[in-house]
Amino acid sequence: MSGTKRMFEMTERIKELEYSGHYEKEIVEIVGDEFNMENYLAEAIVEGYFDGKIAKNFSWDGDTSYGS
Numbered sequence: 431m432s433g434t435k436r437m438f439e440m441t442e443r444i445k446e447l448e449y450s451g452h453y454e455k456e457i458v459e460i461v462g463d464e465f466n467m468e469n470y471l472a473e474a475i476v477e478g479y480f481d482g483k484i485a486k487n488f489s490w491d492g493d494t495s496y497g498s
Contacts, residue, residue, distance in 0.1 A: 437475075437484070440465060444479050454480060 440461060447457045454476060462472030478484045 436465070440475060441479055441484060444476060 443461060443464065444457055447460060452460070458469065458473045458476045461467075461476060462469050465472070475484065
């Protein structure tokens with residue numbers, strides 16, 4: 431799986447968890463478990479998402495990129 435597609439899937443999952451009322455710390459644990467990654471990496475990705483450093487909507491096929 432490409433890194434871009436994986437990032438897309440992670441951001442979609444973060445968005446789902448956020449909308450369902452989970453706190454940032456819970457989201458870190460869930461994303462880390464579901465995507466089989468170290469806690470520090472899951473924490474960095476979730477923090478980046480909430481800080482607006484990771485685009486929240488983009489095309490993982492590489493044709494089109496959208497802003498955060």
